[in-house]
Amino acid sequence: MxxxxxxxxxxxxxxxVTGAGGGIGLACATRLAAAGAEVLVVDVDGDAAGAAAAAxxxxxxxxxxxxxxxxxxxxxxxxxxxxxAGLQFVAPLPEFPPERFAYLQxxxxxxxxxxxxxxxxxxxxxxxxxxxxxxSVHGLIASPYKSAYVTAKHGLEGLSKTVALEGAGRGVTSNxxxxxxxxxxxxxxxIADQAAAHGIGESEVIEKxxxxxxxxxxxxxxxxxxxxxxxxxxxxxxxxxxxxIALDGGWTAH
Numbered sequence: 001m002x003x004x005x006x007x008x009x010x011x012x013x014x015x016x017v018t019g020a021g022g023g024i025g026l027a028c029a030t031r032l033a034a035a036g037a038e039v040l041v042v043d044v045d046g047d048a049a050g051a052a053a054a055a056x057x058x059x060x061x062x063x064x065x066x067x068x069x070x071x072x073x074x075x076x077x078x079x080x081x082x083x084x085a086g087l088q089f090v091a092p093l094p095e096f097p098p099e100r101f102a103y104l105q106x107x108x109x110x111x112x113x114x115x116x117x118x119x120x121x122x123x124x125x126x127x128x129x130x131x132x133x134x135x136s137v138h139g140l141i142a143s144p145y146k147s148a149y150v151t152a153k154h155g156l157e158g159l160s161k162t163v164a165l166e167g168a169g170r171g172v173t174s175n176x177x178x179x180x181x182x183x184x185x186x187x188x189x190x191i192a193d194q195a196a197a198h199g200i201g202e203s204e205v206i207e208k209x210x211x212x213x214x215x216x217x218x219x220x221x222x223x224x225x226x227x228x229x230x231x232x233x234x235x236x237x238x239x240x241x242x243x244x245i246a247l248d249g250g251w252t253a254h
Contacts, residue, residue: 003223006231011036016078016119018065018111019085021048023184024134027222028082029056031230037080044085065111066103071118078119079126080233083112083156084134088186090145101148108152109159116163120172127171130233133160134225135176137248157244164242173241177228180248181210183219215250 015032019025021043029052033039039058043049046062053060063070065085086108089100116131123129138146139153156176163174181187187210194205211217228247231237246252 003221003227006227006234008035008230008234010080010233013079014038014040014075014077015080015082016040016042016061016075016115017082017084018042018063018115020082021045021052023186024179024182024222024225025082025084026052026055027226028084028132028134028229029058031223031226032080032082032233033057035230035233040075040078042074042085066106068106068110068114071111071114074115074118076118077122079123079128080130080132081115081119082132082134082229083115085111086134086149086152088146088149088190092145093147096147101151104148104152105155108149109155112156113159116159116174120163120167123167123172124170129167129172131160131163131167131172131174132229132232133157133174133176134229135160135178135244137178137180137246137251139176139178140244140246140252160244161242168241173232173237175232175240175242176244177225177232178244178246178248178252179220179225180214180251181219182222182225184222187219211249213251213254214248215253218249220247220249 015037017029020029020041029039033056040061041049041053041058042061044064049060133156136153138150139157142150160174160176191202191205195202
């Protein structure tokens with residue numbers, strides 16, 4: 001399967017992608033760099049950030065987004081901000097560790113807020129900017145045992161819409177991309193864990209558990225997510241703002 005590439009020229013633009021050491025973030029960094037952007041590859045893993053930056057011709061920035069003081073040190077002259085960094089923790093609510101719940105909110109809601117707050121003045125000054133938030137199907141609906149993740153993604157949705165309203169008329173758009181399961185290291189681990197927990201094969205986990213509610217029965221590729229991110233940076237998407245775009249194989253069509 002090949003992904004159709006949209007025409008995009010970001011020459012002279014600077015992009016910051018969080019969680020860009022692998023998976024969706026790396027795919028987004030790769031795509032934006034291919035369009036001519038200078039890309040800051042932000043990741044908590046220094047080795048992953050360095051390797052990704054070398055691969056895309058960008059700059060590695062090692063940052064723990066759970067630390068607000070670190071977020072405030074990141075560069076502010078950013079034209080394209082992709083809030084992608086995230087993590088998962090699964091547990092029933094009575095057993096969910098409060099400190100873990102708070103940690104996910106810091107990484108996936110507070111850090112994007114602080115980053116948007118930091119870069120918007122530059123975007124306003126230039127009269128152009130793109131904020132793309134990698135949300136999830138779980139920003140639109142819920143699943144059991146994922147209270148922190150679902151809460152964080154719903155919070156990110158609200159932040160994105162607020163940014164869209166404030167940036168309207170100033171050349172800045174803000175949108176959420178809402179994928180279902182993407183074939184990343186995070187999802188591969190979930191597949192392996194589910195297979196062990198249920199005593200079934202990994203292909204059966206994908207088909208009967210992960211893709212049970214989707215109409216199109218395959219996992220999404222990181223490149224497909226990145227291509228939608230790229231489209232939102234094109235002139236054709238100037239009027240797409242405050243949107244939540246499902247890339248979910250029909251999951252939310254039910």
